[in-house]
Structure formats: structure tokens, C-alpha cells
Amino acid sequence: MRKPFVAGNWKMNTDTHTSVDLSKRIATGSSDVAGHSVTIAVCPPFTYLQSVTKALSASHIAVGAQDVYFESNGAFTGEISPFMLKDIGCTYVLCGHSERRHVIGETDDLINKKVTAAIAGGLLPILCVGELLSERDAGQTEQVVSQQLKKGLAGLSYEKASAVAIAYEPVWAIGTGRTATPQQAQEVHDFIRMLLAQMYDDQLTDEIRILYGGSAKPDNAEDLMSQDDVDGLLVGGASLNADDFLSIIRAAV
Ligand code: 13P
Secondary structure, three states, X not given: OOOOEEEEEOOOOOOHHHHHHHHHHHHHHOOOOEOOOEEEEEEOOHHHHHHHHHHOOOOOEEEEEOOOOOOOOOOOOOOOOHHHHHHOOOOEEEEOOHHHHHHXXXXXXXXXXXXXXXXXXXXXXXXXXXXXXXXXXXXXXXXXXXXXXXXXXXXXXXXXXXXXXXXXXXXHHOOOOOOOOHHHHHHHHHHHHXXXXXXXXXXXXXXXXXXXXXXXXXXXXXXXXXXXOOOEEEEOHHHHOHHHHHHHHHHHO
């Protein structure tokens, strides 16, 4: 039985005050379920990670970063290493978010290096995959997701891969208000689990959590979570509102 996992990706939002305030509200509102009934994580911008980890230190809410570099230290101006994230109390890190793939230009090869380095540094990566609308319309969803998944996990042993969660985020559903239907999400999640079974063994396939992301909201969270292979939600916009995020957490339990 996979424990539900709800993560909030705050993207490039919040400030010193709102990041701490939001964290505290989420912690207070989820204290009866956080950790034991549902894994909860928030992923603030780098600049607020430390204040958020401090604000959440007495809670069972984990903190994740939105990105990481693959080297552990050295002359890499502007980059942040897995060691640094671990050092300030991060547990998770998003790797290969579609905005990093399509806005910043990250490649599967770079994302694989980040996933590998994150695990080596003791972080739990959330590897994001998902197709563009043009790719879905052209019937290429499985091909795109398969390539992103296989390349993202390339070279990882069974033990290492078991540290990873997958987030299926169809790009056409991100920030658009156009959520994938529960059936569309289930189809791709089932496909991802089948690919994992080909790459690894059945035990990992049963254990690994596959989150859906893309306009997840309080009013669609329960339907999405009712699907067999939807183990959690990676929430963007709605995670910036404590009440909405808490409703989504409740729907996932
Ligand atoms: P929205 O929930 O705002 O569509 O964002 C989804 C997302 O990109 C989460 O990583």
C-alpha cells in the first residue's frame, strides 16, 4: 500500500513573510494526518528554504527544493549542490520540472545527472515527466514520457531508484486550469508503472509513488486520487493558498 504524497511546488512565488506564514498554516491544519497518513512536502524558492525548514521543524511536513546542481561543490557560479540542500534540512528535490525543461532548456542528460547526484547526496528526487499539447495531439505521449523516464533514471540501480518519486505533469495542464481527466492521468500512470516493471522488478514498481500534477485543485483532487495508480499530487498554484492546499491534502488521505 503506497502512502499518499501531496507536494506543493511554490515555483517563483512568496516572500520572507508569506513563505513562513503559509508553512505554519499548512502545518497547523494538517497536524493530525501529516507524516503517518499522508506524506506532505512543500518546495519553496531557494531563498526561503531555510526559513521554511525552521518554521516546519516541529511538524511532519518535509521541505524540498525546486532544483539542484549535480556537482557537490566548486566553481559553479549560481548553483546549489545536494550537500547544501541536505545541510539546511531539505528532504526532497524536484528534478526535470517542465518549466526547467521547456523554459530553461534542461535536457534529459542533465536531469539524469541531477537525479543521480541528488540520491548520492541523500536527497529524495521527484522526477517530473510529461508531454506538450502538440505531442499529445500527435499521439506521442507514451513515447515522450517513456524517453523522459528512461533517460531520467538511466544508470540507477534498484536500490537507488527506490528513492525516487515520479510526477506525471502534462505540460498542457500546468497553470492552465485544464486538468487531465482522472482517466487520462490513470492511463499514463499505469503506463509509467509498466515501464518501471520493465526496467526494475515488481517490488519497486509496487512501491514507487507516481504523483499527478497540472491544475490540481480542491474540487478535482479526490477524483484524481481515486485512480489506482495516482498516488499523490504535485500542486502548483493551489499550494500557495493554505486552505486550498489543506483541502487537497484531506482529499488525498
Ligand atoms: P499548477 O498546479 O499551477 O497547474 O502547477 C502544476 C505544477 O507545475 C506543479 O509542479
